[in-house]
Amino acid sequence: MASWERVLEENRSRYLEDFLELLRIPSVSALPEHAGDVRRAAEWTARRLRAAGLEKVQVLETGGHPVVYAEWLHAEGKPTVLLYGHFDVQPVDPVERWTSPPFEPTIRDGRVYARGASDNKGNFVLAIFAVEAMLRVEGRLPLNVKFLLEGQEEIGSPQLPAFVASHAELLACDLAISTDGAHWSEELPSLSVGSRGLCALQIDVTGAGRDLHSGIYGGTVQNPIHALVTLLGTLRSPEGKVLVEGFYDSVRPLSAEERETFARIPHDDEAYARELGVPATFGEPGFGTLERAWVRPTLEINGIWGGFQGEGLKTVIPSEAHAKISCRLVPDQDPDEILERIRRHAERHAPPGVRVEVRDFPGRARPYVVPADLPALRVAREVVGEIYGKEPVLVCTGGTVPVLDLFRTHLGVHTVTVAFGVEDERFHAPDEFYRLANFDRGQRGYARLLERLAEVPWRG
Amino acid sequence: MASWERVLEENRSRYLEDFLELLRIPSVSALPEHAGDVRRAAEWTARRLRAAGLEKVQVLETGGHPVVYAEWLHAEGKPTVLLYGHFDVQPVDPVERWTSPPFEPTIRDGRVYARGASDNKGNFVLAIFAVEAMLRVEGRLPLNVKFLLEGQEEIGSPQLPAFVASHAELLACDLAISTDGAHWSEELPSLSVGSRGLCALQIDVTGAGRDLHSGIYGGTVQNPIHALVTLLGTLRSPEGKVLVEGFYDSVRPLSAEERETFARIPHDDEAYARELGVPATFGEPGFGTLERAWVRPTLEINGIWGGFQGEGLKTVIPSEAHAKISCRLVPDQDPDEILERIRRHAERHAPPGVRVEVRDFPGRARPYVVPADLPALRVAREVVGEIYGKEPVLVCTGGTVPVLDLFRTHLGVHTVTVAFGVEDERFHAPDEFYRLANFDRGQRGYARLLERLAEVPWRG
Numbered sequence: 001m002a003s004w005e006r007v008l009e010e011n012r013s014r015y016l017e018d019f020l021e022l023l024r025i026p027s028v029s030a031l032p033e034h035a036g037d038v039r040r041a042a043e044w045t046a047r048r049l050r051a052a053g054l055e056k057v058q059v060l061e062t063g064g065h066p067v068v069y070a071e072w073l074h075a076e077g078k079p080t081v082l083l084y085g086h087f088d089v090q091p092v093d094p095v096e097r098w099t100s101p102p103f104e105p106t107i108r109d110g111r112v113y114a115r116g117a118s119d120n121k122g123n124f125v126l127a128i129f130a131v132e133a134m135l136r137v138e139g140r141l142p143l144n145v146k147f148l149l150e151g152q153e154e155i156g157s158p159q160l161p162a163f164v165a166s167h168a169e170l171l172a173c174d175l176a177i178s179t180d181g182a183h184w185s186e187e188l189p190s191l192s193v194g195s196r197g198l199c200a201l202q203i204d205v206t207g208a209g210r211d212l213h214s215g216i217y218g219g220t221v222q223n224p225i226h227a228l229v230t231l232l233g234t235l236r237s238p239e240g241k242v243l244v245e246g247f248y249d250s251v252r253p254l255s256a257e258e259r260e261t262f263a264r265i266p267h268d269d270e271a272y273a274r275e276l277g278v279p280a281t282f283g284e285p286g287f288g289t290l291e292r293a294w295v296r297p298t299l300e301i302n303g304i305w306g307g308f309q310g311e312g313l314k315t316v317i318p319s320e321a322h323a324k325i326s327c328r329l330v331p332d333q334d335p336d337e338i339l340e341r342i343r344r345h346a347e348r349h350a351p352p353g354v355r356v357e358v359r360d361f362p363g364r365a366r367p368y369v370v371p372a373d374l375p376a377l378r379v380a381r382e383v384v385g386e387i388y389g390k391e392p393v394l395v396c397t398g399g400t401v402p403v404l405d406l407f408r409t410h411l412g413v414h415t416v417t418v419a420f421g422v423e424d425e426r427f428h429a430p431d432e433f434y435r436l437a438n439f440d441r442g443q444r445g446y447a448r449l450l451e452r453l454a455e456v457p458w459r460g
Numbered sequence: 461m462a463s464w465e466r467v468l469e470e471n472r473s474r475y476l477e478d479f480l481e482l483l484r485i486p487s488v489s490a491l492p493e494h495a496g497d498v499r500r501a502a503e504w505t506a507r508r509l510r511a512a513g514l515e516k517v518q519v520l521e522t523g524g525h526p527v528v529y530a531e532w533l534h535a536e537g538k539p540t541v542l543l544y545g546h547f548d549v550q551p552v553d554p555v556e557r558w559t560s561p562p563f564e565p566t567i568r569d570g571r572v573y574a575r576g577a578s579d580n581k582g583n584f585v586l587a588i589f590a591v592e593a594m595l596r597v598e599g600r601l602p603l604n605v606k607f608l609l610e611g612q613e614e615i616g617s618p619q620l621p622a623f624v625a626s627h628a629e630l631l632a633c634d635l636a637i638s639t640d641g642a643h644w645s646e647e648l649p650s651l652s653v654g655s656r657g658l659c660a661l662q663i664d665v666t667g668a669g670r671d672l673h674s675g676i677y678g679g680t681v682q683n684p685i686h687a688l689v690t691l692l693g694t695l696r697s698p699e700g701k702v703l704v705e706g707f708y709d710s711v712r713p714l715s716a717e718e719r720e721t722f723a724r725i726p727h728d729d730e731a732y733a734r735e736l737g738v739p740a741t742f743g744e745p746g747f748g749t750l751e752r753a754w755v756r757p758t759l760e761i762n763g764i765w766g767g768f769q770g771e772g773l774k775t776v777i778p779s780e781a782h783a784k785i786s787c788r789l790v791p792d793q794d795p796d797e798i799l800e801r802i803r804r805h806a807e808r809h810a811p812p813g814v815r816v817e818v819r820d821f822p823g824r825a826r827p828y829v830v831p832a833d834l835p836a837l838r839v840a841r842e843v844v845g846e847i848y849g850k851e852p853v854l855v856c857t858g859g860t861v862p863v864l865d866l867f868r869t870h871l872g873v874h875t876v877t878v879a880f881g882v883e884d885e886r887f888h889a890p891d892e893f894y895r896l897a898n899f900d901r902g903q904r905g906y907a908r909l910l911e912r913l914a915e916v917p918w919r920g
Contacts, residue, residue, distance in 0.1 A: 196675060200773045209737025214760045215656060215859030218788050219700075219752040221733075222742035225761040225783075226696060233693035236686060238811060240679075273681075277669025277779075282682035282813030292679040300674045301685040302776050303767035308784060313660045313821045315786050316762050319737075323685075324768060326775050328678050351698060353742030361773045399675030 002451075007133040008443045015129045016439070018048065022087070022121050023105040023114040029065050029088035029155045038065045038151045041087040045149050046070070048125070052132035054147065060167075062159035065151035069170065072131070073144045078454055080144035082173040084403060084415070085124025085180055086153035089116035090428045097430035111433040118425035122434035123179040124149055126420065126442035134447055142454030146173055153180065156363065157402055164410045175376050176407045177449070181419035182427075184395055186435070188266065189388040191380055192417045194294060194396035195404055197329030197367035199339050200302075203228065203346060204357045205321045211307075214315040222353025224321040225306045231356065232323060234349045235299055235342075240284045242299045244345045250332045254287075254295055262290045265393050294396035298328045299342075326361075328398060335364035368404035369396075370414055379456055380416045383449045387441050420445055462911075467593040468903045475589045476899070478508065482547070482581050483565040483574040489525050489548035489615045498525045498611045501547040505609050506530070508585070512592035514607065520627075522619035525611035529630065532591070533604045538914055540604035542633035544863060544875070545584025545640055546613035549576035550888045557890035571893040578881035582894035583639040584609060586880060586902035594907055602914035606633055613640065616823060617862055624863075624870045635836050636867045637909070641879035642887075644855055646895070648726065649848040651840055652877045654754060654856035655864055657789030657827035659799050660762075663688065663806060664817045665781045671767075674775040682813025684781040685766045691816065692783060694809045695759055695802075700744050702759045704805045710792045714747075714755055722750045725853050754856035758788045759802075786821075788858060795824035828864035829856075830874055839912050840876045847905045880905055 008015070027041035028034040042059045045068045049057045054070035065088060073080065092102040092115050100106035105114035112122070127147075134141055148171060150160055164171060184190035207224040208217075236242055267290055273281050283292040292298075306321025308314035327338055343358045350356040370377050384392045404415045420442030426432045468475070487501035488494040502519045505528045510517045514530035525548060533540065552562040552575050560566035565574035572582070587607075594601055608631060610620055624631060644650035667684040668677075696702055727750055733741050743752040752758075766781025768774035787798055803818045810816040830837050844852045864875045880902030886892045 198675070198775070200775070207738055212736065213859060214758070214762060214786060215658070215788055216857065217736070217753065218760050218858060219743045219756055219758040220741055220749045220858075221736060221738045222700075223760050225764050226692075229689050229692045229761065229764070230698045232686075232689045238690045240682075276672065276677070276681060278667055278681045278813060279815065280813055281680055283679050289680045293677065296679055298674070298679040300678050300683050300775075300777055301689065301767065302674060302774060303769050303778070304685050304689070304781065305765045305769045307761065307763035309763050309765045309782075313784060313786060313823070314762060315658070315660070315760075317760055318763070321764065322769075324773060326674060326773060328675055353738055353740055355739065363773070397676065398678060398680075399673065 002447070003137040004133040004447050005444060007136050008129065011133070012440070015443070019122065019125050019439070020105045020112070022125060023112070023117060024103055026103045027088045027116070027151065028091050029152050030091050035065065038088050042066045042068050042151055045087050048128055049147060052128050053135035054131065062152070062163045064159040067151065067163060068147065068149040070147040071145065072135070072141050075141055075143045075454070078143040079174040080146060080172070081450065081453060082146045082148055082171060082176045082411070083124070083127050084148050084176055084178045085127070086120050086150045087124070088151045088154050089121070090119070090154050094430060099431055107436070110436045112436060113431055113433045115432055117432050117434035118182065118421035119427035119432065120153070120180045122439065123419045123421055123442065126439065127179055127446040130443045130446035130450070133443070134450070142451050145450065146171065160403065161406055164406045168410050171411055173411060173413055175453070176411070176413050176415040178403065178415050178417040179419050181417040182421040182423045182425065184265065184393060184423055186422055189384050189390055189392035190395045191377070191384060191392050192397050193377065193394045194369040195367065195401040196297070196398055197333060197335055197365045197405070198326060198400040199329065199335035199364040200324065200326035200361040201339060201342060202359045202361065203231065203323045203325065204359065205231070206319065206355045206357070207353065208317070208319050211319050212317040214317045217317055221317065222351060223317045224354050225318060227351035227354040227356070228304070228306065228321040228323060230351050231346060231349055232301060235345070240282060242297065244299065244341050246341050247297065247299070247338065250334065250337070251297060252331050254291060258295065259291070261394055262288065262294070265290060265395060293398040295330050297330050297333055299325060301325050328400065329367045331367050331369050333367060335366060339364070365400045365402040366405045368401065368408065370416060374414055374416070375456065376414070376416050376453060379452050380418050380449065383445060383452055384418065387445045387448070418445065418449060462907070463597040464593040464907050465904060467596050468589065471593070472900070475903070479582065479585050479899070480565045480572070482585060483572070483577060484563055486563045487548045487576070487611065488551050489612050490551050495525065498548050502526045502528050502611055505547050508588055509607060512588050513595035514591065522612070522623045524619040527611065527623060528607065528609040530607040531605065532595070532601050535601055535604045535914070538603040539634040540606060540632070541910065541913060542606045542608055542631060542636045542871070543587050544608050544636055544638045545587070546580045546610045547584070548611045548614050549579070549581070550614050554890060559891055567896070570896045572896060573891055573893045575892055577892050577894035578642065578885035579887035579892065580613070580640045582899065583879045583881055583902065586899065587639055587906040590903045590906035590910070593903070594910070602911050605910065606631065620863065621866055624866045628870050631871055633871060633873055635913070636871070636873050636875040638863065638875050638877040639879050640861070641877040642881040642883045642885065644725065644853060644883060646882055649844050649850055649852040650855045651837070651844060651852050652857050653837065653854045654829040655827065655861040656757070656858055657793060657795055657825045657865070658786060658860040659789065659795035659824040660784065660786035660821040661799060661802060662819045662821065663691065663783045663785065664819065665691070666779065666815045666817070667813070668777070668779050671779050672777040674777045677777055681777065682811060683777045684814050685778060687811040687814040687816070688764070688766065688781040688783055690811050691806060691809055692761060695805070700742060702757065704759065704801050706801050707757065707759070707798065710794065710797070711757060712791050714751060718755065719751070721854060722748065722754070725750060725855060753858040755790050757790050757793055759785060761785050788860065789827045791827050791829055793827060795826060799824070825860045825862040826865045828861065828868065830876060834874055834876070835916065836874070836876050836913060839916055840878050840909065843905060843909045843912055844878065847901050847908070878905065878909060
């Protein structure tokens with residue numbers, strides 16, 4: 001047993017108390033009335049980092065919710081690792097569906113129930129405890145460590161890109177480790193090695209200068225809703241394949257090895273459809289559900305509206321119709337290029353008799369994958385495998401994690417996501433929880449990860 | 461000059477005062493707070509009919525806004541004519557765009573400005589004045605006359621079908637004359653001989669049991685908006701032809717004579733597009749704008765909605781998407797049959813991975829055309845031609861006038877629409893007006909029409 005492991009055991013109840021204290025702060029970043037609580041969580045985090053022995057701990061302004069920075073940089077000649085996480089949480093609605101109040105953490109059956117327990121407070125504090133234990137025992141860390149903990153992840157980190165870009169020197173490192181993730185299931189540890197990119201746009205179709213009576217004018221002018229529907233119908237085949245010219249041109253073909261990897265991950269299509277309440281799964285022909293979710297790009301209409309939406313009928317030909325569309329992107333698609341392709345497609349397929357306008361949304365993100373041969377990824381697999389006694393599978397997320405692309409772009413480093421929550425822990429939903437078994441495992445996990453990263457020649 | 465004509469001239473200012481008095485009643489049927497005003501308009505109308513010498517004048521209940529009935533049935537052996545109109549009016553919004561207040565009738569440049577001036581108060585009171593003048597001079601009318609004036613036309617006459625059906629004996633007649641219409645232009649008198657029918661439905665598409673994150677689930681389940689768009693895309697070709705199987709089966713082909721008739725009506729497609737603010741007209745290939753508006757059926761999406769409609773982006777796959785659709789029908793399409801065809805079409809083309817539900821709306825109406833050889837139509841053409849010194853053109857309305865089908869179904873009679881307003885008099889819009897020149901013409905017109913209908917063997 002490593003000496004820091006004893007410290008962790010001795011301090012178990014104190015660390016748990018600290019964790020529960022953090023969970024009591026309702027740091028909901030989406031709600032303006034909780035802005036003070038997000039800041040309190042930042043200050044709590046800063047205090048805890050200082051107590052752990054970290055240096056130059058600062059709460060830094062971003063223009064929105066703050067970030068917390070800390071460092072320990074006395075391992076000369078050793079690489080520097082940047083640990084990332086977030087102390088803000090999702091809103092709690094519908095609050096009446098919580099068994100115990102979301103900000104009164106409650107332990108039942110070896111689980112801590114509270115908003116943020118698993119996403120992400122339960123993960124990043126473990127890294128702090130691990131560092132504290134190592135510093136207490138050895139007086140030093142095996143490599144250089146920086147922390148970047150933010151308070152706006154749950155609202156899409158709007159000010160983080162500018163912050164990272166303007167603090168690239170402060171955050172300079174050789175590798176980032178994100179604590180924001182989860183294992184595939186209680187039985188199956190996993191490492192997420194990819195996330196999809198994002199770009200989005202709105203299509204506005206305008207017809208007559210006013211809403212028209214569909215009796216008097218019906219049949220004589222283009223109906224903006226029909227025009228929109230016609231245009232949208234050209235974007236995707238009824239089978240679910242995107243028809244925008246060149247959309248798939250930059251998509252890396254799925255290798256036989258990747259397909260095999262995904263095929264090994266336990267997934268039951270019928271159970272998946274049942275859980276979501278759909279008659280069946282549906283998607284791009286030739287791919288399985290996990291492939292469709294992780295490594296195939298999508299084009300989805302997120303909203304559509306035009307004309308009369310009330311009860312009953314209003315016989316109107318509206319003057320406008322609108323749709324919001326977003327695409328999830330996979331390597332090596334570029335968000336700007338995809339937006340341009342969709343814009344050109346919309347121009348080419350613009351129906352007659354109306355005006356069609358395409359507006360991009362800001363907030364695009366490139367897809368991200370950890371290179372399969374990244375030495376740090378191998379280290380992470382080994383450490384997680386040892387901790388769980390089981391080789392982790394490599395998975396992806398279909399969602400977008402902008403911070404991964406940020407670190408690559410502005411710091412020039414890759415990010416390995418190592419977390420100790422589980423996918424079933426109800427992130428963003430009532431009765432979010434964290435397993436106490438993983439609370440213990442995670443502290444050991446982060447400590448070992450830092451040790452092993454210092455030992456092996458992982459710099460790729 | 462007919463003797464009644466002198467009476468009309470002598471009473472000109474009194475009749476105008478009466479008209480303005482009626483216009484001061486804000487009988488907006490769509491707004492519950494004006495229900496009392498609609499009833500006041502009914503009572504005013506009843507009083508005015510009594511003063512004119514009509515008999516058995518009654519305000520009758522319908523379950524909604526009331527109707528007014530009156531009769532004069534002493535022309536033994538002569539036919540009976542039922543005069544129809546409505547004393548309710550449209551709302552006045554946007555009220556700030558009126559030059560003078562909508563219920564303070566104002567005369568400017570030979571026009572009366574007020575809500576309802578042309579639609580329909582300005583027309584039906586003329587028929588009352590005409591009857592009064594004839595009764596005053598002769599003590600009798602040349603044929604039997606009944607009045608049915610209603611208070612819910614502007615909200616689609618929801619209770620009128622049941623009322624007409626249950627009062628068929630009271631309303632029994634040989635011909636109906638509707639005063640609810642308008643001439644093509646100030647220079648060109650017209651008679652409307654057709655109106656389109658109507659049927660409507662809603663399509664509801666349901667996917668997952670909750671809104672899904674488009675990153676995590678995007679690509680793996682059918683998106684209800686895409687499914688709806690795909691389904692709607694099968695209803696109409698991009699060129700504007702309805703693709704529902706059998707939709708055109710019962711449509712009477714347009715005769716060479718009809719096409720010629722329409723071609724003679726002055727219509728400028730570019731001016732029409734400019735006035736509506738569309739880049740160009742658009743519609744079913746092979747037909748002109750007037751044909752598309754009057755004698756070709758349509759299928760129009762009147763409303764569509766699903767997912768996120770706010771500012772910016774929400775990356776959601778919604779659990780539902782909806783569309784409202786209405787069809788304008790022409791002879792001999794049947795609303796029930798068309799609804800059934802659309803329902804079957806939707807079932808056949810229902811996209812996979814979602815549930816599709818089709819719900820009919822009540823309030824369907826059959827199309828109506830006045831038979832070209834109806835003797836009363838010939839009489840009306842002659843009278844209008846004499847009054848204006850110009851042969852009226854025969855036109856249609858693309859809209860739906862349910863009362864026409866009601867009279868045919870429940871009373872077994874045809875309806876000839878004879879009115880003295882003009883299409884440009886801003887019905888339903890700010891600054892609605894009525895030309896005083898037509899106020900005078902109309903009184904003579906209705907009187908002559910009654911005289912001539914009594915003289916000629918028009919019973920077809």
